[in-house]
Amino acid sequence: PSARAPLEIAGLEAWYGPSQALYGVALSVGAGELVTLLGRNGAGKTTTLNAIVGMVPRRKGSIRIEGIETGAMPSHKIARTGVAICPEDRGIYATLTAEENLVLPPVVAEGGLSVDEILVLFPGLKDRLKSPGTKLSGGEQQMLAIGRILRTGARLLLLDEPTEGLAPVVVKQIGAAIADLKRRGYTILMVEQNVRFASTIADRHYVVDRGRIAETFDNATLLADFDRISGRLSA
Numbered sequence: 001p002s003a004r005a006p007l008e009i010a011g012l013e014a015w016y017g018p019s020q021a022l023y024g025v026a027l028s029v030g031a032g033e034l035v036t037l038l039g040r041n042g043a044g045k046t047t048t049l050n051a052i053v054g055m056v057p058r059r060k061g062s063i064r065i066e067g068i069e070t071g072a073m074p075s076h077k078i079a080r081t082g083v084a085i086c087p088e089d090r091g092i093y094a095t096l097t098a099e100e101n102l103v104l105p106p107v108v109a110e111g112g113l114s115v116d117e118i119l120v121l122f123p124g125l126k127d128r129l130k131s132p133g134t135k136l137s138g139g140e141q142q143m144l145a146i147g148r149i150l151r152t153g154a155r156l157l158l159l160d161e162p163t164e165g166l167a168p169v170v171v172k173q174i175g176a177a178i179a180d181l182k183r184r185g186y187t188i189l190m191v192e193q194n195v196r197f198a199s200t201i202a203d204r205h206y207v208v209d210r211g212r213i214a215e216t217f218d219n220a221t222l223l224a225d226f227d228r229i230s231g232r233l234s235a
């Protein structure tokens with residue numbers, strides 16, 4: 001990848017207090033690519049996403065977003081480089097309506113989507129705009145959480161386990177929306193425990209294990225060797 005790849009990470013380390021969570025993570029995501037971080041619980045996938053947006057207590061190493069070194073920037077400055085994260089807990093405010101949740105993030109880069117444009121991607125939210133966050137289903141909350149970050153104008157999207165806890169039919173809807181985002185040219189780095197789901201939409205994968213990148217392969221390799229690779233990831 002060139003110096004202006006949407007994301008290039010090298011030698012990334014991260015700590016929670018005295019305990020180290022990442023040990024020299026290196027990865028890159030090219031323009032328009034959809035790349036996943038696979039791996040067991042506690043491997044360091046969420047920490048990797050959080051480190052990219054400056055939301056871990058301490059980190060070290062190089063993180064380049066569109067060629068800009070952000071490894072030592074505070075998170076509000078990182079946001080202005082055009083990256084946004086959809087966190088694992090979805091971060092929906094229970095007392096706000098869906099619409100209020102949707103317009104919460106500030107526009108930080110050109111090309112931020114309007115509410116109407118977000119509803120084109122997530123038509124299921126249209127009838128739910130006035131509902132409070134708590135009344136939304138898990139799938140609706142996930143759509144809202146992803147839709148919301150599109151408002152910022154970020155072109156690099158970090159999605160943390162978007163399918164977690166969702167029924168298969170809802171996983172399909174979320175998958176279709178993420179594939180749509182890819183078609184629209186967004187670059188996506190996604191944490192995913194569901195290897196089957198990952199294999200239906202991603203271009204490439206990294207396996208995170210004990211704070212390190214253990215392995216990387218393209219999606220064709222995953223599909224060709226699915227049982228062995230997915231078996232190892234869940235063993």
Ligand code: ATP
Binds near residue numbers: 040041043046048208
């Ligand atoms: P999961 O799917 O369970 O979130 P993960 O691969 O995303 O797994 P991380 O959440 O990044 O893993 O966790 C990596 C390591 O850092 C684990 O050992 C975890 O216990 C530790 N860790 C994560 N968050 C914190 C925190 N807030 N405080 C202390 N340790 C943490």
